[in-house]
C-alpha cells in the first residue's frame with residue numbers, strides 16, 4: 001500500500017486500537033500511524049484486571065501488549081494521556097484535549113466502553129469504585145489492604161469475577177444483584193444456578209432483587225467505611241463498595257461528529273461508520289452479525305481483535321467481512337468458563353459431563369441446530385464448538401451428551 005500523506009489515526013489504545021496497529025504494520029502498511037489514548041499507560045490487556053492483576057500481580061508492565069520499544073521500532077506515534085475531544089470530518093482531523101489537531105486520511109475509533117456509574121449523591125461518588133483501568137484496580141487494591149467487608153453491586157462477568165478474586169484474597173463478599181440470577185445475560189438459567197452455588201459454597205453472600213438506594217459514610221467507622229442501603233431497606237456496613245453494573249459504549253466523540261450511533265457506533269460489514277473515512281471497532285461498536293442475523297454490540301476481547309483485523313485488512317485493500325462466531329471466557333476461582341455462540345432462543349439443552357465434577361459443557365440447540373456451547377474446565381469442547389459453529393455443523397443432540405463422542409468428529413461427518 002502506498003503511504004498516505006496524513007496516515008491513519010487510531011483513537012483508543014485498548015484491545016481493538018492496539019490490534020489495528022499490529023495488523024496494519026504486519027500487513028505492510030508503511031504510512032503514518034498515530035495512536036491516541038486517554039489512559040496514561042502503554043496499551044494493555046484488560047481481562048486480568050478483575051483476576052490475576054488484582055489477586056497477585058501489581059506490576060502494570062506485565063499487562064502491556066508490548067513494551068515502549070515496539071512502538072518506536074514500528075514508527076507508531078503514541079499520544080498517551082491525551083483524549084480526543086472532537087472530529088472535524090470535513091478537514092479530516094481529530095482535535096486532542098491539549099488543542100493539537102491530528103490530520104488523517106483514515107480514522108479508526110476504538111474508544112471502547114466506560115463503566116456504567118452507580119447513581120449516588122455527589123459527595124459519595126468518589127467512594128464508589130469501578131473496575132475498568134489499571135488505576136481503578138490500584139485504588140481498589142490499596143483499599144483492600146485495610147478492609148475486610150466488600151460489597152459488589154452487579155452480577156455480570158466483572159462483578160462475579162471481582163467477587164471471586166476478593167474471596168480468594170480472604171475478604172467477606174456481599175453481592176447486590178438487581179435480577180434473580182448471576183450472569184443472567186450470558187448464561188442459561190441452569191448454569192447461573194450452578195455458578196451461584198460455587199460462589200455461595202465459598203461464602204459469597206448474593207442478595208437478589210436489590211438495587212442501591214443510598215450510600216452514606218458510616219459515622220461509626222473512622223477508616224472511611226460506608227453504609228449502603230439497598231432497595232429492600234436493608235443497610236450494609238462495608239469497607240469497600242464496587243459497582244460493576246455494566247458498561248456503556250464510548251460514543252460521545254462519534255455522535256458529536258454526526259456519525260450514526262445507536263447504543264454503539266453503527267458500522268457495516270467492513271467496520272466502516274457512516275463516514276467512509278472513519279472506521280470503528282470493539283466495545284463501542286454496533287453491527288449486523290450475519291450468523292446471528294441481527295444487530296448487536298459485543299463486549300469481548302475476541303470481538304475487539306476480530307473487528308480491528310477486519311479494519312486493517314480493508315485499509316490494506318482486502319475486503320473481508322466480519323462474521324466471526326462470538327466467544328467469551330471468564331475465570332472465577334479455579335473455574336474456566338468458555339462460551340461459544342449466543343444461546344438466546346435455545347429450545348434444547350444437552351449436558352455433557354457431570355456438573356459435580358466441575359468439568360462439563362452444555363450444548364444449546366434451536367430447532368435441532370447448535371447455537372451455543374458453554375464449557376466449564378473443558379477447553380477441548382470449547383475449541384471444537386467454535387469450529388462447529390463457524391462451519392454451521394450441529395452434532396446430533398442424542399450423541400453430544402455422551403462424553404465418549406468427540407464433538408469435533410461431527411465436522412468430518
Ligand SMILES: Cc1cc2nc3c(=O)[nH]c(=O)nc-3n(C[C@H](O)[C@H](O)[C@H](O)COP(=O)(O)OP(=O)(O)OC[C@H]3O[C@@H](n4cnc5c(N)ncnc54)[C@H](O)[C@@H]3O)c2cc1C
Nearest residue numbers: 012014015016038046047083084112282283299300301304
Ligand atoms: C475488568 C475487565 C475484565 C474483562 N474480562 C474479560 C474476559 O475475561 N474476557 C473477554 O473476552 N473480555 C473481557 N473484558 C472485556 C474486554 O476487555 C473488552 O471487551 C475489550 O477491552 C474491548 O476492547 P476495546 O479496544 O473496544 O476497548 P478498551 O479495551 O476498553 O479500550 C478503549 C480505549 O479507548 C480509550 N479512549 C476512549 N475514549 C477516548 C478518547 N476520546 N480519546 C482517547 N482515548 C480514548 C480508553 O482510554 C481505552 O484505553 C473485560 C473487561 C474488563 C474491564
